[in-house]
Amino acid sequence: MVMSRRYLILTLLFLLVLGWFLLYFLQQRIEKTYRRTLRERLVEEMMYFPSGKFLRPVLIEYQDLGADLVWLRAIQYYGHHLMTDRKFEWLGHIFEILTQLDPRFIAAYHFGSIIMAWDARQPKEAIALLRKGARENPLHWQIPFDIGFIYYSRLDDYDAAGYYFLVASKLPNAWNVLERMSAFAYQRGGKTEVSRQIWIDIYNRTNNQAIKNLAERNLQLLQADEDIVFLQSLVNKYRATFKKKPTSLYDLVKAGYLKYLPKDPWGGQYVLRDSIVISPKANRLRSGKY
Amino acid sequence: MKILAIVENTFKEAIRDRILLVLLVIGFIAIGSAKIIKPLALGEEAKIIKDLGLATITLTAVLTTILIGGKLVYKEVEKRTIYIMLAKPVTRYQFIIGKYLGLVLVIFFTITIMTGGYYLMLSLTNTEATLSLLLPILMTFFEVLIIIALALFFSSIATPITASLITFVVYFISNFTRDLKALAQISPSVVVKALANFFYYLLPNLANFNIRNLVIHNAIINPATILLSILYALIYSALVLCFAALIFQRKDF
Numbered sequence: 001m002v003m004s005r006r007y008l009i010l011t012l013l014f015l016l017v018l019g020w021f022l023l024y025f026l027q028q029r030i031e032k033t034y035r036r037t038l039r040e041r042l043v044e045e046m047m048y049f050p051s052g053k054f055l056r057p058v059l060i061e062y063q064d065l066g067a068d069l070v071w072l073r074a075i076q077y078y079g080h081h082l083m084t085d086r087k088f089e090w091l092g093h094i095f096e097i098l099t100q101l102d103p104r105f106i107a108a109y110h111f112g113s114i115i116m117a118w119d120a121r122q123p124k125e126a127i128a129l130l131r132k133g134a135r136e137n138p139l140h141w142q143i144p145f146d147i148g149f150i151y152y153s154r155l156d157d158y159d160a161a162g163y164y165f166l167v168a169s170k171l172p173n174a175w176n177v178l179e180r181m182s183a184f185a186y187q188r189g190g191k192t193e194v195s196r197q198i199w200i201d202i203y204n205r206t207n208n209q210a211i212k213n214l215a216e217r218n219l220q221l222l223q224a225d226e227d228i229v230f231l232q233s234l235v236n237k238y239r240a241t242f243k244k245k246p247t248s249l250y251d252l253v254k255a256g257y258l259k260y261l262p263k264d265p266w267g268g269q270y271v272l273r274d275s276i277v278i279s280p281k282a283n284r285l286r287s288g289k290y
Numbered sequence: 291m292k293i294l295a296i297v298e299n300t301f302k303e304a305i306r307d308r309i310l311l312v313l314l315v316i317g318f319i320a321i322g323s324a325k326i327i328k329p330l331a332l333g334e335e336a337k338i339i340k341d342l343g344l345a346t347i348t349l350t351a352v353l354t355t356i357l358i359g360g361k362l363v364y365k366e367v368e369k370r371t372i373y374i375m376l377a378k379p380v381t382r383y384q385f386i387i388g389k390y391l392g393l394v395l396v397i398f399f400t401i402t403i404m405t406g407g408y409y410l411m412l413s414l415t416n417t418e419a420t421l422s423l424l425l426p427i428l429m430t431f432f433e434v435l436i437i438i439a440l441a442l443f444f445s446s447i448a449t450p451i452t453a454s455l456i457t458f459v460v461y462f463i464s465n466f467t468r469d470l471k472a473l474a475q476i477s478p479s480v481v482v483k484a485l486a487n488f489f490y491y492l493l494p495n496l497a498n499f500n501i502r503n504l505v506i507h508n509a510i511i512n513p514a515t516i517l518l519s520i521l522y523a524l525i526y527s528a529l530v531l532c533f534a535a536l537i538f539q540r541k542d543f
Contacts, residue, residue: 057466057469060461060462060465060466061348061465061496061497061500061502062345062348062349063503064341064344064345064502064503064506065341065342065345067341068331068334068337068338068341068342071331071334071338072327072330072331072338075330075331075332102503104503104504104507104509105337105507106507107333107334107337111332206333207332207333207334207335208332208333208334209332209333210332211333
């Protein structure tokens with residue numbers, strides 16, 4: 001009797017292990033039948049996410065947790081499209097839900113607006129998200145600062161940028177150079193320097209690796225722009241002096257204007273095309289081709 | 291003394307209940323999962339770990355209340371132990387109060403253990419573990435005081451499954467009673483206005499006790515809100531208990 005019971009238990013255990021392995025292989029087979037990978041499908045699901053207005057009451061008192069889960073999905077969505085097609089059509093929808101579930105989630109406004117303005121090339125939508133954030137968090141300097149930065153860098157609206165930098169400077173714990181930035185913006189001057197200062201600050205203050213990468217990319221682009229302006233001035237000087245176009249940038253070295261040719265921030269070469277200095281890598285980055 | 295005996299008995303019985311053990315294990319797994327989520331959070335680890343822990347504590351306490359509270363009185367009637375109890379010099383309202391306090395003790399025990407696990411997880415993940423995080427946990431305790439009273443009330447008039455279900459529905463609706471208030475304000479109909487207002491004040495306003503978001507974002511919390519909400523919880527629970535005792539008093543066994 002005892003033996004038969006023992007056999008029964010052993011048989012059941014064996015069947016359980018066998019059954020589990022069967023499920024494991026079945027699941028793998030099911031995965032293979034899908035056209036897309038699990039990650040792609042998870043990202044696709046974002047478009048079916050209901051609006052925050054609906055989710056808020058459904059999640060009752062667990063809205064913060066819901067916002068955290070949407071945050072994790074938003075990161076996946078951004079990372080996936082950054083590495084593949086660079087189309088971010090649902091980004092606004094995702095951050096709308098996220099900030100509806102947790103209207104005090106400042107990092108969501110900051111990250112969402114930065115990637116919307118730069119990667120998704122939707123600066124106006126980014127500003128709309130930030131304006132919503134400003135209504136919910138009127139004392140947070142980061143939000144008007146981000147609005148000002150987008151006006152400044154993406155929309156070239158210096159008056160609006162100056163206004164928002166000034167508003168941010170009056171709020172508690174604001175970055176102490178904001179008033180100076182506001183003055184710069186109103187004077188429409190020092191764009192590269194102000195942008196560089198802002199990106200360096202963003203790079204140093206954030207723990208968000210995606211924002212760090214974006215800041216680094218923009219700092220490199222600014223460096224390339226500065227180099228191009230400098231090299232272009234030498235090309236113009238060469239043309240004025242020798243009354244002919246330089247055939248390549250090496251002509252500037254031969255003429256003694258430069259000791260050596262500077263490399264672009266990615267280690268590549270600057271190129272001369274029809275007397276215009278360009279950085280092929282910077283152009284690729286700007287057009288969204290990584 | 292009589293009440294204390296019932297409290298002790300209820301506490302021991304609930305502690306032995308497997309539901310509590312299962313919920314505690316699930317709760318600890320949820321809090322522990324914060325360590326896995328950490329690398330995915332992209333700079334927002336602290337917020338997510340704190341949110342997850344606080345929400346788990348609340349959910350565990352609420353589910354424990356609903357599942358154990360729902361069968362608290364009915365079980366005594368079904369097992370006929372109520373006859374033995376009432377044959378002794380114990381009044382029916384003492385029985386109800388004893389049951390209530392027993393479950394309060396269970397929830398206090400559950401929340402304390404979960405809070406310990408939560409702070410342990412915060413230190414393991416190097417997340418700032420401030421004392422202010424205890425405030426939302428305290429508010430959860432007072433929120434659950436109301437749910438215990440409701441569960442006990444429904445348990446004295448319905449079967450365990452029905453009582454748990456009704457308690458859950460009331461808990462769900464009570465989390466957005468503010469929408470009822472908004473409805474009363476915008477509705478042109480006098481009847482809808484009156485009904486919405488009636489239910490707004492009848493149902494417990496559980497949103498009063500959810501201050502987790504404010505604490506996590508270091509927002510300003512008015513101490514008066516906290517104190518008045520605690521008072522609200524005590525009065526509401528007392529009223530529901532009185533009502534439960536009244537029904538229980540008139541019940542024929």
